[in-house]
Amino acid sequence: MTHSGMKAGAAGMAPDGLSLFRGATPTDALLRGHDWAHSPLGLPQRWPAALRMSVSLVLDSPVPMWLAWGPELTLIYNDAYAPMLGSKHPGAQGAPLQRVWSEIWSDVAPLLATAMAGEGVHREDMPLLVDRFGAPRPAWFTFSYLPVRDESGVVCGLVCTVWDTTEKVTTQRRLADHEVAVAEGRLEQAEMAERYRLVALATNDAIWDWRLADGHVVWNAALGALFGHPQAETSAQWWLDHIHPDDRARIDADIHAVIAGTGTAWTGSYRFRRLDGSHADIFDRGYVLRDDEGRAVRMIGAMLDLSDRKATEAALRASEQQFQTLFERMDEGFCVIEFLDGPHGPMSDYIHVSANPAYLANAGIPNVVGQKVREMVPDEAEGWVEIYRRVLLTGEPVRFERELVATGRYLELAAFRVEPLERRQVAVLFQDVTSRHRAEVALRELNDTLERRVTAEVAERLKAEDALRQAQKMEAVGQLTGGIAHDFNNMLAVVISSLDLLDRKFLSHDARAMRFVDAARNGARRAAQLTQRLLAFSRQQPLKPETLDVNKLVAGMSDLLRHSLGGSLKLETVLAGGLWRANADPNQLENAILNLAVNGRDAMDDLDGDGRLTIETANCHLDERYAADHLGLQPGQYVMIAVTDTGSGMSPEVMAKAFDPFFTTKEVGRGTGLGLSQVYGFVKQSGGHVRIYSEPGQGTTVKLYMPRQLGAAAEDEQAQGAAAALHGDGRELVLVVEDEQAVRLMSVEALEELGYRVLETDGAEGALKLIDAHPDIDLMFTDVVMPGMNGRKLADEARRRRPDLKVLFTTGYTRNAVVHNGVLDPGVHLIGKPFTLDELAARLREVLDAPD
Template sequence: MGFPNHRCTGRRRQGLREHVFAPMTSSPVPPVADPLSFLSDGGEMGARMRAFDWSATPLGPPERWPQALKTVVGLLLSTTFPMFVAWGPELRFLYNDGYIDVLDGKHPDALGGRFEEVWSELWRDVGPIAARAMNGESSYYENLPLTMTRQGSPQQTWFTFSYSPIRDENGAVAGMFCTCVDTTQMVLAQRERVNEAERLRRLFDQAPGFMAVLRGPEHIFELTNSSYQQLVGHRDLVGKPVREALPEVEGQGFFELLDEVYRSGKAYAGRSMLIALQREPGAPSETRLIDFVFAPILDAEGRTTGIFAEGHDATERHVAEQALRESEQRFRLIADSAPIPMWVTKLDRTRGFVNEAYAQFLGVPYDAALHFDWRARIHPEDVDRVVSESVAGEAERRPFELEARYRRADGAWRWLRSISQPRWGPDGEHVGFIGVATDITEAKEAEAALREVNETLEKRVTERTADLSTALNRLQAEVGERLKAEEALRQAQKMEAVGQLTGGIAHDFNNLLTPIMGGLELIATKIEDPRLKRIAEGALESSRRGAKLTSQLLAFSRIQRISMAPVAVNQVIANMLTLLGHTIGGAVAIRTDLDPEAGYALCDSNQLENAILNLAINARDAMPGGGTLTVSTRLDTLDKGPDHGAGAFVRVRVADTGHGMAPEVLARATEPFYSTKEVGKGTGLGLAQVYGIARQSGGTLRIGSRPGEGTQVDILLPAVAPADESLAPRAETQQRHGTGRRARILLVDDDPDVRTFLAESLRGLDHEVRTAESGAEALAILDHWIPEIALIDYAMPNMHGADLAAAARARLPDLPIVFVTGYAETELLEAALGPGAPVLRKPFSIEALALAVEDNLAPAPTAGRAKG
């Protein structure tokens, strides 16, 4: 019989030997213990240890291992918790299944190897710890960072482990025992939590809105961000109850809101609520507008443990919204003053705004006009074409024009030409269109008449074949005149539309400049400090230049009241030569050719000077390398033209030797805002303004130019006889400064700044003044108080200045009235008060105000006093 295996044979032989040599006894023999039973457990590593050739190592066969080593190896093989034993002077390595994952690629070669070789990359870190263990000292490390080789490359890991000495039967340290846990994932997760918490803290602190966390029923500050600190003035808040940290808020209702949110567990949102905060120690409280939310913080059981406060300082937004509303009101006032329909569309083609003229044309209320389907008013013959052209124009996002017949509220069909301009947002995005429409019915009727003329001419040509050459020449001449008339009509309509818009803008600027100029004038006369006096006078001069600009805009719009009188044209030019020399510089030579027979022209001398100066500046810009500027005058006789009457005209010509204009530029030279100069080098209003000045005087403008041959511009003004000098005002009259009697004055102006300035100035001149901001308020004052003179703003909402003047005259027929306005609508004024209505044009000096009152006061009553 054979033995099943070597180990069993050994045990049986040992048993036989023991049986042979054992003394004879009557009791049974106890079984012999298995010397390798400590390796019977351990899964994979138990099997590997049993199969390992330990005789090739200093440890020798396992059956001869010291009992201490057997015990600790049996212990580590009995658990899956990662453990290893390093035994003997060479610290030979033994480990269990739980340690396999720690070794990674070092398993299974690490079994029986030297500790220093198994963990060579860690030996610098763990070698000293192992040496202490071999010296009898236990060590424990938590989350120790170690760089070990895993998957063929160094990786950062963290371990919690202990090294303990193992003593043999004699008490000497023969090895060391280690239990360990790989805490790499735990450490990385903890670091991620810390990083996330820090990221959230930074986000909390950098949030644009203010935030705070309050804990407990006393609302103790636990956390605040930078915006919250900025709102309350950078105080030490954390750890303090809200009532102690912000005592000035007591009584404003916010503490009570916090108490209610904490009690009820329901959030509260507030919008645009006023809060008074003392943002600097010792400084007065500052009122802010805030939007905020008080949200309860709940625990796992749903109980309120604190409050999260979040919001925004809405003060600047409120101010901006208020400014926007005021701007929209000013825009609406200007737009409603325009006599032509205007509208603003959104991207969905709905109307966002229409003016009063738009609603009046449709004959519907303003709100209904916003949603009115304008296509319903297009003539059936035009509707398909107009809708198609409108859709195509909007798709291209470029300006486009439409012409069609529309049915007005009274049922009449009117031809309208609409111009639509794309609108762009602050970031350049397309947001819709803005459009205006002008009535071109008369122009269309003129075109029809011209077509009739053409048809007549064609008939005449057919009938008079014998005189074909003469008929053709006449036809060409008439066609040329027709084209000139069409072009003149187009330019007149364009100038009229833009002129109305610029007139409204200039009116608003004049309202702004009036109190500024008056206030600066008072300051300049009252202060003694020379430096401050120079500053005030400089600011006053700048405001006068602003007034000059508005005057030019009004001249361009042709609604400015100007002083039309016979002007010695040659004398005006002679007086300007020094100014022209300084303006255009030494590189340009100035020559004059003034005809003594030119005589006098009907115009405003200041406007004529502006026109010549504008033309001279344009000529200088056309001669960057130098050249010659020639100013000449002649007396011409002209036949009636499309833009002027027939008769004698004084021609003022400004010619240069510059680079000239191409035909396409020349065709648009008088268009407003059209300029070939670089951005910032010109407004495009120069020639348009000169054209407006000539037309106001009853004349016109002619321009001739070719590339490389220079440009000549002719201002044609009606020739008149010289003025009667006996009618000129006496010099002493011009020097008066309000030396008349004290008067009762009614002042009406819807602009509060202008009204305050005028009232204070008149009271400073010792007048009794009562003010009103509207026509209705002024008429109510007249019911119980009789003024000696009234100063009325012309452009006011609800009741126009002319309407108020008529109503006032109905109560007091002899009441003197002076209109105070940024522009004078002459025809309407004369319709209200007759020709020569006195007008005080904004902006003006206090002296001019005093003279306007004194010149228009009625003689002082000899008996009786006014009531009130």
């Protein structure tokens, strides 16, 4: 038994020890109310493990069983056995076995002595003259005695499995008398049939009557009750066919040997197939009836189902084996000590009479059997003797912890007296808990600083909760942004397209009117940029990540950065050698760096040209511990881009809100509060991480961590050939699919202005009809978000019909039709709303001129 198993058993014991009698049967109730304190067995909580396990086995058994334990063989029995006691029940419960069965003691005493000597006993149909109802009467019993040993291997009791076979034996005797009467011709046919019927009804055995001339067999009702077969009549071959194949030939040969000979009795053991396919263990007896010339004419017998008995015997054998192996295999140390009188007085020493192998593992002392404690550990023996002597004299078990100084082991021990007191023995169960004891000491030391540790834990939890609230806030704003982006961008598309067409068609020579058009166009573009930044923050902009050399990208931005910062500030770049490739959208990364640079410039306005902006790159590994403190971050390798300024810095309160959309510390007109929000959204959408380090008056560092690109770097694509003309040639046909009428009209006007022939429709159904009707359509220009079939599904269906058809998508909000996980699907061409006429012209030529 494992250590955990022993603990579970101890924990499950009720304080009064009555958990053994936990059932709801009359016997359990009787045992719970028994006066065990005045019984030779004593209180149940002091019973040894072997006795407790044996009692559980008896009470849980469905067959009649009893247990006799101790010098007086105190009797404990189950519900199934109670009817066999007759009027002796319930007084027999807890009484000495000899007093209960005094009238047959001379018959069974030798058998009991054999079992108590360690040898099992089995008897079939043993006759006994028993007094169960006030007068002696003959009875027959089939029973088995099995010895039960304690933890040291000593036989302390026995378990009996018993069946009252009186009815079976008397029935068989009546059947035998009946056969003799038949042989002597003393019974009429009707009387013979009636007696056979009564015999068949009076027994639980499966009675069979085999007519040998034609193999016809008649059965009583027990065939169905025991084995499930409903037949009342079968053939002898049916019976043979239901015998297990491994037993069939043997039984067939044995029974026919008796039939062919001169004998009358046959017995056999075999396995018989039940109706459900399982096999019963059978003991079968048959009697051959012969005619005057000795020929066998009939055979009558009874099948006894021994399945339950064999199962019980197997359980008992397993229990015996468990008792035998428990002592050897348990993880806890176990020993039995016996007190001795010595030079220090009566019972002043004790000797180890038995010990299991785990004794050495837990106590660290080998070969203790036969050793006295004052010889083993002379310096501490007095303390051990005092504890165990008190257990012996009082009979009260004890549980305690104590250090075994000789080996430096700290032990958890439980001790109880081995009954009776005259044996002067105590059983000790223990385990090495040195590691646990040291941990408890360390824990007590840690508890001295409990307040500080609790404060730190609370701070960490608050930090995690703040991070979660921040993430939820960002998500909520992102959902709001995505919800308005589509309609807002559609409106801006109409405005910008209208202004572009107004410029190109009507006002190109009116300078005064153009100033108003340019002002309106600039306002619309700023509104579009604002929407784009909101989409970036909400991580809903379509990205086109590439394998990226960040050092090359930063170096290529030098002129742009110097122009944006002005000549009064110093710009430094510290680019790491051997920098890993990153996986990011280069345009969006440039925008992010530029945003950070402009923020740094604004923070250094008061330095009169003494400010310094530093852009640094490095390889970084963010480990699991760091990632655990930052919600949503995956541990791994990253390329770091740090932008540091020597400006005014931020307070902790400002840093906590720095990434919030529309939050800004600048005066009105100098910022929308979306720059850092756009950076935050882009980095998070790219699978990266962003962190701000700042103190008031000490400047600010913003670090971007972009995921490292693993695998071979892709070659830079080189533009080939001269740029094509941005206008159509008047022959190319474009199909416009847009559900918003105003946007559709502006798109048609714009395409015609750019030199394209145009067809238009407001949805997918009309688009597919036009595609079927006009095989000369070169390109489909379709919105992504439309009622019914969206643009992506429309494109898939159109290309199924026209594989060579070019498609350019447009949308103010991508959702998940052409962008997944924030990345534009491969092979998809997209122009975001709103767009200018020049942007539309360039994208059209790019798609039309691309190779198939």
